[in-house]
Amino acid sequence: MVAVQVIVGGLLLGAIYALFSSGLTLIWGMMNFINFAHGEFVMLGMYVALLVVVYIGGGPAIFGIAAAVALAVLGIAIYFSLIRHVIRGPMLAQILSTFGLALLLRYTAFWIFSANFVSLPANALSGTVSLAGVYLPVAQLVAGIVAIVLTIGLHLLLTRTAVGSKLLAVAEDRTAAMLMGIRPDRMQALAWGLSAGAAGIAGALMAIAYPWSPSVGETFVLIAFVVVALGGFGSVLGSLYAGLITGLIQAVSAFWLGAIYKDIVVYGLFVALLWLRPQGLMGKA
Amino acid sequence: MSDLVVEHLEVRYGDLVGVADISLKVRAGQVVALLGSNGAGKTTTLNAIAGVVRPRGKVEWRGEQIAGQPAYAIVSKGLALSPEGWRLFVAQTVEQNLRLGATALADRARAAALFERVYALFPRLAERRRQLAGTLSGGERQMLALGRALMSEPQLLMLDEPSLGLAPAVVEALYDTLAELHRQGLTLLLAEQSILLALGIADYAYVLQTGRIALEGPAADLQKNEQVREIYLGIATRAAAP
Ligand SMILES: Nc1ncnc2c1ncn2[C@@H]1O[C@H](COP(=O)(O)OP(=O)(O)OP(=O)(O)O)[C@@H](O)[C@H]1O
Ligand SMILES: [Mg+2]
Numbered sequence: 361m362v363a364v365q366v367i368v369g370g371l372l373l374g375a376i377y378a379l380f381s382s383g384l385t386l387i388w389g390m391m392n393f394i395n396f397a398h399g400e401f402v403m404l405g406m407y408v409a410l411l412v413v414v415y416i417g418g419g420p421a422i423f424g425i426a427a428a429v430a431l432a433v434l435g436i437a438i439y440f441s442l443i444r445h446v447i448r449g450p451m452l453a454q455i456l457s458t459f460g461l462a463l464l465l466r467y468t469a470f471w472i473f474s475a476n477f478v479s480l481p482a483n484a485l486s487g488t489v490s491l492a493g494v495y496l497p498v499a500q501l502v503a504g505i506v507a508i509v510l511t512i513g514l515h516l517l518l519t520r521t522a523v524g525s526k527l528l529a530v531a532e533d534r535t536a537a538m539l540m541g542i543r544p545d546r547m548q549a550l551a552w553g554l555s556a557g558a559a560g561i562a563g564a565l566m567a568i569a570y571p572w573s574p575s576v577g578e579t580f581v582l583i584a585f586v587v588v589a590l591g592g593f594g595s596v597l598g599s600l601y602a603g604l605i606t607g608l609i610q611a612v613s614a615f616w617l618g619a620i621y622k623d624i625v626v627y628g629l630f631v632a633l634l635w636l637r638p639q640g641l642m643g644k645a
Numbered sequence: 646m647s648d649l650v651v652e653h654l655e656v657r658y659g660d661l662v663g664v665a666d667i668s669l670k671v672r673a674g675q676v677v678a679l680l681g682s683n684g685a686g687k688t689t690t691l692n693a694i695a696g697v698v699r700p701r702g703k704v705e706w707r708g709e710q711i712a713g714q715p716a717y718a719i720v721s722k723g724l725a726l727s728p729e730g731w732r733l734f735v736a737q738t739v740e741q742n743l744r745l746g747a748t749a750l751a752d753r754a755r756a757a758a759l760f761e762r763v764y765a766l767f768p769r770l771a772e773r774r775r776q777l778a779g780t781l782s783g784g785e786r787q788m789l790a791l792g793r794a795l796m797s798e799p800q801l802l803m804l805d806e807p808s809l810g811l812a813p814a815v816v817e818a819l820y821d822t823l824a825e826l827h828r829q830g831l832t833l834l835l836a837e838q839s840i841l842l843a844l845g846i847a848d849y850a851y852v853l854q855t856g857r858i859a860l861e862g863p864a865a866d867l868q869k870n871e872q873v874r875e876i877y878l879g880i881a882t883r884a885a886a887p
Contacts, residue, residue, distance in 0.1 A: 525741045526748065529734050535697055536732035538716035539725070541749030541797065 365494050366615045367608060372496075372504030374607020376566050379507040380580060381587035382514050382599040383558035386551050389594025390531035393447060396458040397438075399581030400465035401556045405431050405563020406572050407473060413480055420485060420502070420568055427564035428557045435556025439549045447548070462577065469574035479571035503565035508600070514558060515596040527551055531594070579623070586630040592639065648673050648832065649694070649724075649801055653702040654712075656689050663689035663698070665856035671801060671834050676827050678843040678864065679836040681853035687836035688729050690853070691803045694834075695719055695726035706801075721749040725799035729806055729836075731790035735779030739770055742778050742789055746796030755798060763792040766822065784815040791822070802826075803834045808842065820846060844868045 384398045405427040412423040442461065446453045485499040518524035529537040530547040537544060566572070587606050591598030606626060614622035649671040656663035664686035671677045679687045693700035696716035704712035711719055720726075734742050743763060747756045764771035767788040773781065778789055787807060794802055807823075808816040816839065824846050827833060837843035844850060847864040860867070 522744060525737060525745060528737060529745050532734050532736055533732050535716070536728060536734065537745070539695060539697070539720060539728060539732075540745045540793075541717045541720045542745070543715075543717050 361493055365496070366611050368494060368496060369500065370608040370611025371604050372500045372607070373570075373611065374604040375504040375507040375511070376562050376603075377583055377587055377607050378600045378603025379511045379565070380559045380562035381584040381591070381603050382511050382596040383555035383562070384581075384584040385588045385591065385594055385596060385599045386514075386518075386555045386558075388588055389592070390528065391447075391548060391551055393443065393454060394458065395555070396455070396581060397462035397465055397577075398555070398559055398584055399577035399579065400462050400469075401431050401435070401559035401577075402563040402566065402580045403469060403572070403574060403577035404434070404465060405560035406567040406576070407469065407563075408560065409564040409567040410478060410480060413483070419483060420564070424506070424561050424564040428561035431560025431563075432553040432557030434560075435552040435554075436549050438556070439552035443552065444545065444548070462581070466574055466577055473574055475573055475575070477571045477573045480567050483568070485568055497569060499569040503569045507562060507565050510558070510561060511596065511600045511603075514554065515600070517554075518596060523550070582623075582627070586626055589630060590633060647671060648707055649834070650705040651690075651694065651703065652705075654690065654693055654704065655701040656686075656693050656698055658698075662856055664693070664700075664853075667702075667853070667856070667858060669851050669858070669861075671832060673800070673832055674830060675849060676823075676833040676835060676847045678847035678850040679834065679853060680838075680840050680843060680850055681859075682838070684855075685853040686856040687853055688805055689856075691726055691805050691834070691836055692728070695724060695728075695803060697726070697728070717749070720797055720799075721751065723798075723800035724803065725749075725794045725797045725801070726803040727790045727794040727805065727807065730809070731786055733778040733781075733786055733789055733793070736777065738775050738777055739781070739789055740774040742793050743770075743796050746793035749797040756796070759796050759798060763795055766795075767792055783811055784818070787811060787815065787819060791819075795826075799831075801832045801834060803836075805836045806838060807835070808837065808839045816842065841868075 380398070380402050383401070384395060387393050387395050387398075408427040408430045409423040412418060412426045416422070438461065442457055446457045485502055487498050488495050489498055489501065518528060526537070526542050527547045527550060529540065530542060530544045534544050537547070583606060587599055587602045590606065591600070591602030609629065610622045610626055613625040617625065647670040651670070652668045654664060654667040667686065667690050669677070679690060681687055689698065692698045693712070694704055696711070696714050696719040700712050702712065703710060706722060706724060711722065734745060737745070743760060744756070747759060750756060769785055770788055770792055773785065778786065781789060791804070791807065794804070807819055811819065820842055823833065823835075827846060835843055835847065844864045844867060850861065850864045850867050851858050852860040852867070
């Protein structure tokens, strides 16, 4: 039973990895831009959730949506104020711009919130449930399931709607998309909004179940890199599978090898994967 | 009155000259051919008119200067370009590609009628509407490219080497379709290396050479002119002689 509990716990955390990683794959795989600040978007989503709970009140639905909207707006603002100016510049300018942004967001968070670990006050999702003998915190269960639903929702948005089709068209061939009458700038801004919004709500879901400090972004961005590489650049469904697998591997190695080894195992597998299948597990050759 | 008037069009790629000096006119209902060998400047000319590259000089569409406007603005004025190599969205379905073609439509309600028209023109596309564009055959891709361009209901359709890389039978079918569209009133500006085919349906033609108009005239005249055939079109008329 303990083994089942470890596995389910890993998958539920992995679902949240999947959600924020699908945001990264949107920008990285589709728009070919590496956002090193993506982990900080998740971190900010966590603090938005905290601020909403403390100062405004309301349940997970309220602070989850608040985090998504706040980060989506931030993502769009960052696109227009920063990314647009470096997107066709040299690679180094791209890397430095979002790397600098990551540091700026991280240390602003340190300054405002201090380095202490915090967690959300007890809410409607506190407590545990027992499913067929497996004990799970309600918060983890709800956060994981919502994350899976949202990731699938993002996949459907991209593949089944007119706006998703336009977004993919810009990603595939910017010039041809312009010849159709699509304004690439708007689609890129939308991609940044969706990407940051997904990170924001993933942060809020994470905050329901786990404590955090301003430095979590660093870990999350690395995990997102692993998940995106594993799932294939640009594939949201790939991110879903890869996120679940990553959460699972982490949980299993933490349980059987010890907590300090969980990240080493994940990054070790990541390096091995880049060696053996640079296109990702799910990616096309 | 001409719908499209291009005067002294010049495009530079950094220090390189794409086209040096191009002037041409297209009237409503005409088929105009842009001919010339590799690197003559056909693609550059069409791209400049469509707003893919920024030209100097005049590009006037129905009295409005459109040179320098972005491609997405120009297509919504009724000028559509099906670019060289077709540039389909290969990761999306046939239907999605067609719907993307309808983005510039002012009247969204027209889309359904246009879908019907394109599917009637190319029943093979209707059968394959859920198939990814990347999995289509060469001929089907060409149909999709043409269909996608028609989805914006253009008043002027520009096609950049639509016959490139196609089997002769497929090219023939394509030109039958173009002739049919012309009969229905579509105005065409056509860049081609398949000179005889293009002259076959064109009313008027321009021959480009290193970024300039070397020769122009009614298609029928160019077709007859032996000197033209030899020098500019590279067709050896005396090849059959002993
Ligand atoms: N992106 C570019 N950068 C630099 N030079 C270019 C670019 N595109 C075209 N050129 C140059 O501009 C000139 C005209 O090229 P263009 O593609 O317009 O010719 P074309 O008539 O379409 O040829 P083809 O029949 O081979 O397609 C050529 O000398 C070409 O090398
Ligand atoms: Mg060309």
